[in-house]
Amino acid sequence: MKQHKETSGGPTDPGRLVGSDRVLAVLRELARYPGGVGLDELTRVIGSPKPTVHRALGALRRAGLADQDDRSRYVLGDEFLRMAFAHHEARPDHVRVRPVLEALAHRFGETAHYAVLDGREVVYRAKVDPPTGAVRLTSTIGGRNPAHTTAVGKLLLARRLTSPAEVERWIGDPGADGAPGSDAALERRTPRSLCTTAGLFRELALTRERGYGVDDQENETGVNCLAVPLYLTSPSTPSGAVSVSALAYRTPLSLLVDALDEIRELLGPLGEPHS
Template identity: 30%
Template sequence: MATKASAKNVTLVRAMRVLDLFREHERLSLPEMAALSGLPKTTVFRMAGALEEMGFLSRDDRGTYRLGLRFLEFGQLVTERLDLRRVALPVMQALRDEVGDAVNLVVRDGREAIYIEKVEALAPVRVYTRIGRRAPLYAGACPRVLLAYLPEDEQERYLQEVALVPIGAGTITDRQRLRAVLREARQNEYTVSHSELETGSAAVAAPVFDHTGQVVAGLSVAGPEAHYGSDRLPDLIDKVKRAAAAISRRLGWRGG
């Protein structure tokens, strides 16, 4: 029994390795999947066939694969069941209407932040965020506000173990500076980033609390860095903090 269970686990791990390739690639051939995954071609062929049969992959006339529609079904279920997202969306829309820039909601997933909701900017300006995108906790205002509110020992362990890799021109890669920024974020209940996840972009973020007082999400406005000068920042900070508090109250938070 143990041997069969182990074999099933190996199969599942390999299947996930194949599916993970499609995070960065829209379409892949079988040879490309084998090369990128490091798995034998026969294994990839078998995995791709099974995943296609279950609807997790689809194959076109040229024999290349892409993610199947089954993921849309699961993704829709996850989205519908995220109470946080439903509670936050009206507040996010109102905030976007006030400031004009994109509004994002992120939650922590291990050592990363994942964007679970976004309201697009009023102007057709591209920024780096999208639903489902992941970012390291140390980079960008919205992910960093989650890191700021981790328990002190957990935060310090993260800071000691994570590699602070530059992503944008302004990514903070000095640990001492990052510690200081995190202390300020927790003290002031907001944080600001400039060119950290994408050069030329900026963001202001504040924490969202649940009924127990725990931080469950980060809320941010993000847009071109030119929109986030010292003349505009105080108003943006105030509006983001107010919106985050409004979402928190909807979640049962009774703080200040």
């Protein structure tokens, strides 16, 4: 499952980064370089003067949020990692959903995710790999993918976009590439991705009817997925969706669909709406 890339592909406008904004921009950029990044490269990407970036790094280092390795390359600091992991482990949704993900990963020998909808993307809040035979997927906790190419995204969109006009408006949402209402606004991740208003509307209608979402190698070739809703914060509105992401040659989509009742049983009350 591909992880959606950040949009900061080039230098940031230095006029928009002042004070704490610049420090935060440096911190965010460091997260894109788990192997470390040099000051010159970081300066180029941030688009600010080298002394300014160096001062921001100094502030982050004093707070324990950044560090330098033995090659003098900058990396995220141990204190930042401690805070991030401690916060994630303590989140109520993570605590409640992890046993479900572990049960699904164990049962199918594939990766299980919990994700929520955020605008035009899904964000992965939790992930559990199977105990054996795991094949590393590129999805990460906190990572993003386009909603229209994922099972969890289509499942959650199906409740919000119930007419062709609503689908068209969503596709043409400000910030998307392409003109408002243009099918070109939808990214084609694989040849199977649904990238037209008509195609996405039909898929969302079918998703509403059957009550689960599928990704038939639409986000990443060779990987399929089935998603069902999860009710953590509301008795009637899903807080997100749980999915089983599988290698198509090993666990065909038809096998996951045939096991739908078992998947819902593993979710227990969290997978059932109630009044």
